[in-house]
Every structure is written in structure tokens, then in C-alpha cells.
Amino acid sequence: MSAAVSQTAVSSTERVQAAGLRARTASKRLALLSRAEKDTVLVALADALRAAVHRIVNANAEDIERGRIGGMTESLQDRLRLTPERVASIAQALQDVASLPDPIGEVVRGSTLANGLQIKQIRVPMGVVGMVYEARPNVTVDAAGLGLKSGNAMILRGGSAAASSNAVIVEVLRVALEAHGLPADSVQLLDGGHEDVDALITARGLVDLVIPRGGAALIQRVVLGATVPVIETGIGNVHVYIDSAADPETARAITFNAKTHRPSVCNAAETLLVHRDIAATFLPDALKQLADAGVKLYLDDDSRAIAGDVPNEPVTDELFGTEFHGLEMSVGVVDSLEAAIDHIDRFGTQHTEVIVTENRAASREFVARVDAAVVMVNASSRFTDGGEFGFGAEIGISTQKLHARGPMALPELTSTKWVVEGDGQIRV
Amino acid sequence: MSAAVSQTAVSSTERVQAAGLRARTASKRLALLSRAEKDTVLVALADALRAAVHRIVNANAEDIERGRIGGMTESLQDRLRLTPERVASIAQALQDVASLPDPIGEVVRGSTLANGLQIKQIRVPMGVVGMVYEARPNVTVDAAGLGLKSGNAMILRGGSAAASSNAVIVEVLRVALEAHGLPADSVQLLDGGHEDVDALITARGLVDLVIPRGGAALIQRVVLGATVPVIETGIGNVHVYIDSAADPETARAITFNAKTHRPSVCNAAETLLVHRDIAATFLPDALKQLADAGVKLYLDDDSRAIAGDVPNEPVTDELFGTEFHGLEMSVGVVDSLEAAIDHIDRFGTQHTEVIVTENRAASREFVARVDAAVVMVNASSRFTDGGEFGFGAEIGISTQKLHARGPMALPELTSTKWVVEGDGQIRV
Numbered sequence: 034m035s036a037a038v039s040q041t042a043v044s045s046t047e048r049v050q051a052a053g054l055r056a057r058t059a060s061k062r063l064a065l066l067s068r069a070e071k072d073t074v075l076v077a078l079a080d081a082l083r084a085a086v087h088r089i090v091n092a093n094a095e096d097i098e099r100g101r102i103g104g105m106t107e108s109l110q111d112r113l114r115l116t117p118e119r120v121a122s123i124a125q126a127l128q129d130v131a132s133l134p135d136p137i138g139e140v141v142r143g144s145t146l147a148n149g150l151q152i153k154q155i156r157v158p159m160g161v162v163g164m165v166y167e168a169r170p171n172v173t174v175d176a177a178g179l180g181l182k183s184g185n186a187m188i189l190r191g192g193s194a195a196a197s198s199n200a201v202i203v204e205v206l207r208v209a210l211e212a213h214g215l216p217a218d219s220v221q222l223l224d225g226g227h228e229d230v231d232a233l234i235t236a237r238g239l240v241d242l243v244i245p246r247g248g249a250a251l252i253q254r255v256v257l258g259a260t261v262p263v264i265e266t267g268i269g270n271v272h273v274y275i276d277s278a279a280d281p282e283t284a285r286a287i288t289f290n291a292k293t294h295r296p297s298v299c300n301a302a303e304t305l306l307v308h309r310d311i312a313a314t315f316l317p318d319a320l321k322q323l324a325d326a327g328v329k330l331y332l333d334d335d336s337r338a339i340a341g342d343v344p345n346e347p348v349t350d351e352l353f354g355t356e357f358h359g360l361e362m363s364v365g366v367v368d369s370l371e372a373a374i375d376h377i378d379r380f381g382t383q384h385t386e387v388i389v390t391e392n393r394a395a396s397r398e399f400v401a402r403v404d405a406a407v408v409m410v411n412a413s414s415r416f417t418d419g420g421e422f423g424f425g426a427e428i429g430i431s432t433q434k435l436h437a438r439g440p441m442a443l444p445e446l447t448s449t450k451w452v453v454e455g456d457g458q459i460r461v
Numbered sequence: 462m463s464a465a466v467s468q469t470a471v472s473s474t475e476r477v478q479a480a481g482l483r484a485r486t487a488s489k490r491l492a493l494l495s496r497a498e499k500d501t502v503l504v505a506l507a508d509a510l511r512a513a514v515h516r517i518v519n520a521n522a523e524d525i526e527r528g529r530i531g532g533m534t535e536s537l538q539d540r541l542r543l544t545p546e547r548v549a550s551i552a553q554a555l556q557d558v559a560s561l562p563d564p565i566g567e568v569v570r571g572s573t574l575a576n577g578l579q580i581k582q583i584r585v586p587m588g589v590v591g592m593v594y595e596a597r598p599n600v601t602v603d604a605a606g607l608g609l610k611s612g613n614a615m616i617l618r619g620g621s622a623a624a625s626s627n628a629v630i631v632e633v634l635r636v637a638l639e640a641h642g643l644p645a646d647s648v649q650l651l652d653g654g655h656e657d658v659d660a661l662i663t664a665r666g667l668v669d670l671v672i673p674r675g676g677a678a679l680i681q682r683v684v685l686g687a688t689v690p691v692i693e694t695g696i697g698n699v700h701v702y703i704d705s706a707a708d709p710e711t712a713r714a715i716t717f718n719a720k721t722h723r724p725s726v727c728n729a730a731e732t733l734l735v736h737r738d739i740a741a742t743f744l745p746d747a748l749k750q751l752a753d754a755g756v757k758l759y760l761d762d763d764s765r766a767i768a769g770d771v772p773n774e775p776v777t778d779e780l781f782g783t784e785f786h787g788l789e790m791s792v793g794v795v796d797s798l799e800a801a802i803d804h805i806d807r808f809g810t811q812h813t814e815v816i817v818t819e820n821r822a823a824s825r826e827f828v829a830r831v832d833a834a835v836v837m838v839n840a841s842s843r844f845t846d847g848g849e850f851g852f853g854a855e856i857g858i859s860t861q862k863l864h865a866r867g868p869m870a871l872p873e874l875t876s877t878k879w880v881v882e883g884d885g886q887i888r889v
Contacts, residue, residue: 065829144851150840152850159862160832237684241862256665260685262863283885290887400880401493404588412578412883421888422580422879423572434587434669434876435690436864448862451850452828455840457711459718460849 049232053239056161056186059216068135075131079124081209092201130178136443156447158184160241167192167247183446190223234259266429269299269384274373276390277310284389290413300417335366385417406439477660481667484589484614487644496563503559507552509637520629558606564871584875586612588669595620595675611874618651662687694857697727697812704818705738712817718841728845763794813845834867
């Protein structure tokens with residue numbers, strides 16, 4: 034059994050369509066599994082990964098070595114690296130998924146109609162879910178686990194940087210699935226080039242949903258090229274707005290945490306907006322703390338005037354529109370809450386937006402008028418996360434409005450079906 | 462004020478993008494309206510339509526005359542025709558929407574996290590919703606009413622057959638909106654050609670959702686060409702499966718109702734599948750009743766052998782795959798429930814599928830294994846309808862799995878937003 038959809042002489046489209054058909058067949062089995070059956074297999078998959086730790090770490094070393102030769106930065110190498118401890122933690126994540134409630138079969142709504150028909154809307158699997166992602170191989174395992182728990186067959190297309198790690202991981206999972214009586218094709222890995230991605234996102238009738246997870250270029254490619262339904266994820270140009278009625282110490286702590294706690298991820302803050310009335314009180318200390326932590330600051334004229342001697346460069350509209358993924362931050366002074374909302378409306382990506390204020394009217398207006406997946410009052414943007422929200426897992430953070438918005442976990446990987454039960458009702 | 466986005470020398474793309482920008486601006490107002498404000502305006506819109514009944518009927522007469530000259534069938538002319546009574550009923554539909562609960566602001570989920578953060582997921586409008594549809598002008602009013610109630614700005618692109626009716630209706634609505642202090646651009650009508658549709662479905666960042674409603678060609682065009690999110694609607698190759706344990710009289714009544722009650726619509730049945738063990742008991746009378754009602758029958762060899770002398774033609778795979786929209790029906794005998802499910806899996810469009818049976822195990826298996834928006838036991842497929850389900854209105858029937866599946870009404874026109882409230886929480 035090959036761990037991946039093997040490359041042959043046939044075209045990418047034919048290979049991917051064949052993979053889609055096998056996934057479709059597997060999905061019919063998965064849709065009918067009980068929670069107990071799924072949880073047993075999830076635990077077995079975790080065991081299989083633990084048992085294969087050396088093979089996985091060795092394959093990962095090949096990826097790292099290839100990356101090193103190719104000039105990959107140390108920090109990217111570190112993101113990619115799998116140690117025995119990290120493999121153990123990835124395996125544990127599968128067991129955590131086993132402990133989550135089964136979304137399938139949940140009754141979402143229901144009623145008995147006047148004519149006696151009993152209608153209920155229940156959660157069912159999507160069917161076949163494609164996932165196109167970059168870098169970290171733990172996403173491979175998370176996607177397989179969440180897919181199995183939600184009754185979906187997964188077609189995964191990981192980044193080339195993690196190709197060896199992903200190939201071994203998926204092979205281990207497939208062998209373990211089959212050993213427990215489930216179709217190996219519940220999880221498939223595409224190992225072709227970009228043409229595999231193009232074939233996957235246009236496989237209408239075979240693929241029910243594609244989730245891209247990665248940088249802006251990857252997401253654009255998928256969204257613009259897809260003819261199957263897509264959920265966009267993860268572009269986060271996050272703003273922290275410090276209202277005139279903010280508590281300065283709370284504002285400083287939230288700003289620092291949102292920017293520096295983990296600057297590479299999508300829920301990190303990129304822009305700090307400060308109300309003019311609190312700028313002189315708040316900004317000098319806040320900017321100094323950021324600069325001391327190595328944050329490169331881009332300031333507008335008003336903030337520079339009160340920034341003291343912190344190193345800075347002038348901000349531009351382009352910088353205001355940039356997700357830095359690192360220790361950089363744009364800073365602007367605004368005249369009003371209204372101006373802050375307008376700025377967010379213009380430059381934001383509808384991911385997470387934060388207001389810091391002790392004023393009730395200001396927080397209510399910000400929450401009502403800012404259009405984003407997550408709007409926060411007096412909390413760090415870093416809390417936009419499936420784990421933090423108590424979902425137990427996360428397959429990505431949706432920044433679109435259709436189907437799912439914000440952190441996505443098991444319910445977001447489901448569709449619904451109406452079941453109507455009668456005793457011979459006809460329409461008159 | 463023009464009732465429609467006027468045709469000028471500028472390109473279709475520029476005109477539609479300008480319409481999108483105006484809709485975006487209007488949507489920000491609509492998102493903040495209270496239920497009372499929206500309901501007041503909905504009643505006023507209904508009054509305005511009633512007051513304009515003669516203008517609307519006259520404009521409609523132009524459409525009918527153009528259709529007649531162009532060779533439109535009598536039945537299509539009848540679908541298109543607006544009488545004073547039909548205008549009154551369209552106006553009443555707006556008042557019915559006013560009486561429905563407001564979906565906006567509904568708290569879908571929520572909890573208080575261990576760290577004290579209070580999170581809640583609330584319904585918010587989509588923003589700007591495009592709708593591309595054919596024929597009946599009542600859809601124009603329904604879309605405007607459901608859009609307003611759900612806080613969305615609507616960009617409508619009706620069929621050319623109803624161009625005059627739609628233009629007057631939208632102008633009446635826009636004047637009434639403005640008279641009540643709401644932006645006229647809450648409802649816009651595109652009156653350009655197919656290039657307007659292409660511009661609408663690729664207006665990323667301006668249009669949050671497009672719903673196509675019409676024939677298969679229209680839906681294909683939108684789904685394949687769109688780069689904005691789409692909800693597919695309405696293709697219904699509906700099957701009625703008569704199980705061996707069916708009550709023959711119930712089976713006959715449901716089959717007849719599903720096929721003949723309103724054969725032109727998507728929830729009408731197209732294929733009758735009959736278990737071999739009940740075929741001789743059930744089929745002769747059922748087929749005779751269908752034939753007597755004018756249904757053209759396409760029979761497989763097994764059903765023809767027991768059909769008696771009802772007129773029929775041989776069924777083909779192509780006919781099994783056809784949504785007739787009229788008094789035609791394919792009929793097949795199957796050896797088992799399994800075979801019926803396989804047939805539905807192969808030819809169905811995941812709209813509505815019906816089993817008639819008194820056997821509990823058979824109904825449970827059918828419900829579990831048939832993948833469709835609506836699965837019915839002992840009831841006519843004609844009940845797949847927002848009104849019948851108690852939604853009070855319907856904007857279409859989704860046959861896709863993402864976001865909405867089955868009849869769509871107000872909640873399906875919304876997205877959600879997470880609101881997170883804290884008192885200074887940061888991630889550690």
C-alpha cells in the first residue's frame with residue numbers, strides 16, 4: 034500500500050480524480066461509524082504514531098537537511114522540526130480529539146409541523162474534504178484526526194518542505210486505519226506539484242470542500258482557481274485600538290502581548306491605533322516596551338511627535354495594509370472611535386479586532402460596527418484560537434462569512450441534512 | 462433616482478463595482494437597524510407596492526407582450542404574469558417577513574472560559590448579497606424583503622423576460638426605502654447583459670455571497686465563473702422509493718402527489734423506484750393513475766412487464782438523470798433497498814429523496830445512507846419548502862453542503878461574529 038497517491042504517467046487530473054473517487058467510497062463508510070468506533074481508531078492512530086517515532090523523526094531530518102541546503106532560515110527549520118517530544122505531543126492531540134463529542138448526528142433544529150410531519154436538521158459529514166497547507170507536519174495529523182472524527186475522508190496536500198515527514202506520517206496512519214478495519218483511503222496525500230492543487234480544487238462532484246491554510250499567495254491561488262466550495266483561512270491584519278477611556282496599564286499589557294507573544298501567527302497584532310486623548314499618556318511607555326523587545330516600529334507623524342527617542346520609521350498605507358508575521362508594528366493616532374473603525378474597515382482583513390476601553394458605549398459601538406470574525410474588548414487578540422475557545426482542536430481560522438467564521442473545529446467540518454418523517458402526508 | 466444601475470459607456474465591471482460599493486455603504490446602515498425599524502419599513506414597502514399596482518401590472522403587460530411576440534409558451538407567460546391579486550399577494554409576503562423574528566443578534570453559542578473571558582457567537586448580516594435569477598418577478602420582492610430583514614444590501618439580477626416588471630418593482634421599493642430614511646441602494650437591480658452577471662460573481666471584497674436561482678445552465682455559469690462565495694440552489698432530480706414493506710395506498714398517494722402536484726418545480730419527483738417484491742401489487746394502479754393524469758412514463762424492462770397497457774417508452778440512463786420540470790417520470794424496479802440507494806447515489810442531485818415503507822430498519826438505513834438536503838419517510842417530496850417547514854419565507858433551496866442545505870430563509874442569509882469580552886486577559 035502506497036502512503037501517497039503515486040505519481041504515474043497519467044495526468045494530474047486523472048490521478049486526483051481517482052483519489053477523489055477512492056475518498057468518496059471511503060467517506061460512505063466513515064459517515065456511518067459510531068462515536069465509539071471512531072474514538073477507538075483515533076487512539077490506535079496515536080499509538081501507531083508513537084510506535085513509528087524513529088521513522089518519523091528520521092524522515093523529518095531529511096526534510097530539515099533539504100531545507101538547510103536550500104537556504105531555509107533557522108526559524109523555519111525549527112517550525113518544521115519533529116523531535117520525539119513533538120511526535121508525542123502530536124499523537125496526544127489525536128487522543129484529545131477522541132475525547133471530544135461527536136458532531137455527527139447532533140440535532141441542530143427540529144419541530145413537528147401542523148400536519149404532523151416531524152422535521153429535524155441533523156449534522157452529517159461534509160463527505161470529502163481537501164486541505165492544502167504549508168510547512169508544519171503536525172497539521173497533517175490534526176487534519177486526519179479531525180477529519181476522521183467528523184466522518185470525512187481527507188485528501189491532504191502538504192507543502193514540499195515537509196514532503197518526507199508527511200509521506201511517512203500518512204503511511205503510518207493509513208496502515209493503522211486498515212489494521213482497524215477502516216479504508217486506508219480515509220486519508221490520502223497528494224505528492225504531485227501545483228497541478229495537483231489545481232486538479233483538487235476543481236474536482237466538482239468528488240470534493241465537497243477545500244480548506245487552504247498557509248500564506249496569502251497559497252490562499253489566493255486556491256480561492257481564485259477553485260470551482261469546489263472553499264473556506265478561506267488565516268490572513269490576519271489585526272488591529273488593537275486604544276480608546277480614550279482605556280486603562281493605560283491594561284492597554285500596554287494587551288498591546289505587548291498581542292504583538293510579541295507569538296508574532297509569526299495570524300492572530301498577532303500588526304497595527305496599534307491610539308485615540309489622541311490618551312496618546313501622550315499611553316504611547317511613550319508602550320512604544321518603549323515594544324522597541325525594547327525588538328519590535329520595529331512604523332509611526333505616523335502624531336505618534337512620532339510623542340514617541341520620545343524610540344527608533345522608528347515612517348508608516349505608509351502599504352505598511353498599514355501589511356501582515357508582518359514578525360516583530361514589526363504600524364502605529365497611528367486617531368481622532369475618534371469613528372476614525373479607528375474607518376481605519377480598520379479600510380485596512381483590516383476581518384480576522385480579529387481589539388478595543389481597549391473602560392467606556393461601555395465605546396465598546397458596544399466597536400462590537401456592533403466592526404465587521405470581523407472576532408471582535409474583542411479588553412483582551413489580547415492571541416485568544417482567537419480553537420484551543421483557547423474551548424473547541425479542543427482547530428483546523429484553521431476562517432476569515433470568510435460563508436459557513437464558518439473564526440476558529441474552525443469539528444462542527445465546522447460538517448454539513449446538515451433534514452430528516453422528515455410522516456405517515457403518508459401529501460400537499461393539498 | 463434610477464431604479465436600476467444605469468447602463469452607461471463605462472464597462473460592465475466598473476458599473477457593477479460601483480453598485481457593489483454603494484451596496485457596501487448601504488449595508489453598514491442596514492446592519493445596525495433594530496427589528497422595529499426594519500419591520501416598519503417592510504410594511505411601508507408592502508404599502509408602496511399596493512399603491513403602485515397599476516404601474517406594476519402595466520409594466521408586466523409589456524413583458525408578457527414581448528414574451529408572446531418572442532414565442533414564449535402560454536405556461537411560461539402565466540408564470541410571468543402579474544395580476545392585481547398577485548401583486549397583493551406579493552405585498553402580503555413582505556408583511557409576513559415583517560412578522561418573522563429578526564435573525565440578527567441571535568446568540569448561537571457562548572460560554573465563559575476558565576480565564577474569565579466571556580465569548581459569544583452572534584448572528585450578523587452577510588453584508589452584500591447578489592442574487593441571479595430567472596422569470597417570476599415575485600422573487601424580486603421576496604429577495605428584497607428577506608435581504609432587508611436580515612440586514613443585507615441586495616444586488617439583484619433578474620431575467621430579461623421580466624425586465625420591465627422588475628424595473629418598476631425595484632424603483633417603487635427604492636423610493637419607499639428612501640422615503641423612510643433608508644438608503645435606496647439597499648436594493649439595486651442590474652439591467653445589463655450576461656457581462657453584468659460575470660462582473661457580479663467576481664466582485665471579490667464587494668459582494669459577500671451570490672445565490673443563483675434558476676435553470677441548470679444559469680447555476681453552472683455562476684458556480685464555475687464565481688470567485689465570490691456561492692450557494693447553489695434548486696437542481697432537483699428527486700426519487701421516490703417504494704420499499705417492499707410500503708403500504709400500497711400510501712405509496713400510490715405520495716407518488717402521485719410528488720409527481721403531479723406541481724411538476725415544474727424542483728421538489729417534484731422525477732423517478733419512481735420500486736422494490737421487486739411489491740412491484741406487481743403497487744405498479745399497475747400507480748402507473749395507470751399517473752398516465753391518466755397525463756404523465757409520460759419511461760419504464761425499465763421489469764416495470765414494463767407488469768405495467769399493463771399504460772402507454773410508455775423505454776427508460777434510459779439519460780432519462781434517469783433528467784429533471785423533467787413537467788409531466789414525465791422515469792420508473793425502475795430494484796432488487797433491494799441497497800440497489801435503490803445505489804441508484805439514488807448515481808443519479809440523484811442531493812435535493813430531496815423519499816422512501817415509503819412501514820419497516821423501521823429500512824427507513825433508518827435509508828435516512829442514514831442517502832446523502833441529500835432532505836430525506837423523507839412516508840411524505841411527499843413537495844414538502845421540501847421554506848414555507849412548509851415553517852420558515853415563513855424562502856430564498857431558494859440549497860443543494861450544496863457548505864453553509865446552508867435545503868430550504869433557505871432568514872438565518873441562512875446571515876454570518877456570525879464572535880464577541881469576546883474580558884478585563885485585561887493576555888495569553889501566557
